[in-house]
Amino acid sequence: MTTTWKHQNQLHKDSGHELLTLTANRRGKLTSVWLDPDDHRQSFLDLDLVDGSFPSLAASLPETAWDEREIHDLFGYIPLGHPDPRPLIRTPRWPKDFLPLRSAQLSPGWLEVEPDLPALQVEGDGVTIMKVGPTHAGIIESGHFVFSIIGENVLHLDAHLFQNHRGIEALLEGKTVGEVSPLVTRICAADSVSNQTNWASAVEQLAGFIPSERLLLNRIILLEAERVLSHLNDLAQIPAGVGYQVAHQRALAMKELWQRGLQSLFGHRFLFETVHPGSAVSAPADAVSEIVHAVRRHWVPWRQVVMGHHGFTNRMRGVGTTPLDQVIRMGAQGVTSRAAGKEFDARQSIPWYGEVFEGPVIRTSGDVLARFELRLDEVEASLRIIEKAARMTYKTPFQDQPFTVPEDIDGRAVAFSESPHGLNVHDVSLSQGRVSRYHVRAATYRNWPLVAQTVAGNAVADFPLINKSFELCYSCTDR
Amino acid sequence: MSKPVRSLQIRHVDAGSCNGCEQELTALTGRDYDMQRYGLDIVASPRHADAMLVTGPVTDTMARSVERVWQAISVPKIRIAFGDCAAGCGFSQDSYASHGGLNDPDLTIAGCPPEPGKALSLLRAWMASHDTHGMTSVEVESNSKKIG
Ligand code: SF4
Numbered sequence: 278m279t280t281t282w283k284h285q286n287q288l289h290k291d292s293g294h295e296l297l298t299l300t301a302n303r304r305g306k307l308t309s310v311w312l313d314p315d316d317h318r319q320s321f322l323d324l325d326l327v328d329g330s331f332p333s334l335a336a337s338l339p340e341t342a343w344d345e346r347e348i349h350d351l352f353g354y355i356p357l358g359h360p361d362p363r364p365l366i367r368t369p370r371w372p373k374d375f376l377p378l379r380s381a382q383l384s385p386g387w388l389e390v391e392p393d394l395p396a397l398q399v400e401g402d403g404v405t406i407m408k409v410g411p412t413h414a415g416i417i418e419s420g421h422f423v424f425s426i427i428g429e430n431v432l433h434l435d436a437h438l439f440q441n442h443r444g445i446e447a448l449l450e451g452k453t454v455g456e457v458s459p460l461v462t463r464i465c466a467a468d469s470v471s472n473q474t475n476w477a478s479a480v481e482q483l484a485g486f487i488p489s490e491r492l493l494l495n496r497i498i499l500l501e502a503e504r505v506l507s508h509l510n511d512l513a514q515i516p517a518g519v520g521y522q523v524a525h526q527r528a529l530a531m532k533e534l535w536q537r538g539l540q541s542l543f544g545h546r547f548l549f550e551t552v553h554p555g556s557a558v559s560a561p562a563d564a565v566s567e568i569v570h571a572v573r574r575h576w577v578p579w580r581q582v583v584m585g586h587h588g589f590t591n592r593m594r595g596v597g598t599t600p601l602d603q604v605i606r607m608g609a610q611g612v613t614s615r616a617a618g619k620e621f622d623a624r625q626s627i628p629w630y631g632e633v634f635e636g637p638v639i640r641t642s643g644d645v646l647a648r649f650e651l652r653l654d655e656v657e658a659s660l661r662i663i664e665k666a667a668r669m670t671y672k673t674p675f676q677d678q679p680f681t682v683p684e685d686i687d688g689r690a691v692a693f694s695e696s697p698h699g700l701n702v703h704d705v706s707l708s709q710g711r712v713s714r715y716h717v718r719a720a721t722y723r724n725w726p727l728v729a730q731t732v733a734g735n736a737v738a739d740f741p742l743i744n745k746s747f748e749l750c751y752s753c754t755d756r
Numbered sequence: 757m758s759k760p761v762r763s764l765q766i767r768h769v770d771a772g773s774c775n776g777c778e779q780e781l782t783a784l785t786g787r788d789y790d791m792q793r794y795g796l797d798i799v800a801s802p803r804h805a806d807a808m809l810v811t812g813p814v815t816d817t818m819a820r821s822v823e824r825v826w827q828a829i830s831v832p833k834i835r836i837a838f839g840d841c842a843a844g845c846g847f848s849q850d851s852y853a854s855h856g857g858l859n860d861p862d863l864t865i866a867g868c869p870p871e872p873g874k875a876l877s878l879l880r881a882w883m884a885s886h887d888t889h890g891m892t893s894v895e896v897e898s899n900s901k902k903i904g
Pocket of ligand 1 (some may be wrong): 461466766773774775776797811812838839840841842846847866868869870
């Protein structure tokens with residue numbers, strides 16, 4: 278059993294499949310779900326626990342290291358042979374027998390101790406420890422970083438995240454289908470539409486509902502509009518990381534313009550609650566094209582100015598490099614992985630994107646510059662996709678498809694989409710019309726361990742720039 | 757003699773937000789809203805701040821950090837709850853990991869997330885209607901303890 282579990286998972290990895298989720302349930306079962314990017318097929322592998330423990334995959338499949346630590350923290354199942362079994366989400370303030378996804382009662386309450394866990398640090402002559410966070414000197418999400426440095430150089434970074442852990446997966450359990458959307462929308466403002474779409478697709482799969490082409494086009498428009506929004510934000514933050522204020526301010530202004538457009542067309546500046554099972558908010562194609570044109574008028578000159586600034590492009594070149602083999606080994610996703618040459622974009626594996634998707638944008642140098650340029654090209658591609666999809670909605674007949682959720686809806690579905698940060702997966706189990714288990718695996722979760730590895734070997738002063746070039750949100754990782 | 761508050765330097769603390777509130781706060785520093793025109797700014801240290809602005813439902817892991825930032829700000833000072841989560845009416849306030857919002861805010865800016873234009877006018881209205889001496893009811897002595 279043990280050897281087949283390891284062997285089977287390894288086999289998928291070696292065949293170039295993507296790990297969608299690795300999680301557990303309270304009945305003592307572990308499941309991993311793999312996606313074959315060529316034929317879009319999902320494979321489910323199951324493992325029954327033996328004496329409350331399971332054989333760890335982390336040593337040979339490092340991308341599973343966090344998943345297994347999380348399973349330990351939330352379910353109490355023990356990963357045997359895990360190379361780094363420290364708590365990930367759990368803090369010393371959690372009572373020992375409190376396992377939120379197994380026995381949802383928090384009693385007797387939090388322990389009166391500090392929430393910090395000991396960090397992994399380098400010891401030796403001349404090594405300094407620099408602690409940053411969890412609060413930061415700006416408008417940033419919370420995270421605690423412990424740097425071991427020698428002179429200007431980072432030897433090791435231990436990132437302690439999960440300050441934003443809100444217990445959303447436990448919160449979702451027991452909810453009726455109608456109650457889920459407002460929660461899922463707010464897991465992360467940067468990847469909201471992607472999360473909403475995953476939820477909607479999961480419910481539709483389980484209900485046997487086939488969305489019309491028109492509905493899917495409307496979802497594509499919203500997903501791409503979100504990508505533009507998130508990339509504009511990141512493209513504004515990267516220059517800010519090196520004090521290039523003009524580029525920062527002009528990009529922020531474009532983002533504001535885009536958000537006002539989204540507000541007027543779809544009713545929300547971050548597109549919250551725009552996608553539901555069986556529906557999506559839509560706008561007239563002309564109005565959509567108008568906001569695309571409005572942003573392009575500022576985009577083209579901005580891109581020229583920024584990329585013509587040699588001081589800025591040189592500052593990004595060769596900094597924070599992630600080699601391709603490392604990206605593949607760690608199962609990294611999204612901009613991070615494509616900037617290092619990995620040719621995977623979840624949109625390839627979503628049949629309903631069809632011909633509007635132009636194929637993944639790829640860079641190969643894997644440095645800050647590659648991640649910056651990749652976003653530039655992806656913004657332009659997304660704007661084209663939006664225009665194309667909006668034009669196509671004219672030609673596709675509008676079918677009013679009333680969708681009512683079957684009261685006894687039941688089963689498990691794994692739905693995914695390409696969020697602005699990469700492959701975003703929801704593993705949803707419903708039973709008698711209520712959520713019995715809800716697992717969210719954001720792309721950033723796979724990328725955070727890579728940030729820590731990438732920073733080592735660079736100068737301390739490069740950290741803000743490197744971190745901003747990944748621009749990983751904390752909230753969907755922490756949940 | 758009472759004078760309206762002419763400047764408010766803000767220390768932001770994320771206590772479990774979905775980052776929507778952060779993004780709208782960042783928008784306030786952009787040229788479309790330009791909060792600095794009105795004496796409002798985000799500062800890097802609580803030692804420079806007059807206000808603590810909290811986003812998110814105050815997760816258990818952040819609860820102590822929030823109070824430490826508050827202790828490190830000198831009086832007079834105020835507490836601002838930014839967004840529904842911090843205001844105690846957000847979606848995750850009942851979860852095991854959340855303390856259900858910021859305690860005793862002096863100013864609550866509701867919204868999910870608050871629309872930046874509205875947030876700016878609420879901040880300005882608060883400044884116009886309070887005087888520099890009456891910003892907070894915290895005793896001066898309570899700040900004498902140095903917290904690292
Ligand atoms: S109030 Fe809304 S936007 Fe702000 S942190 Fe909460 S869920 Fe996110």
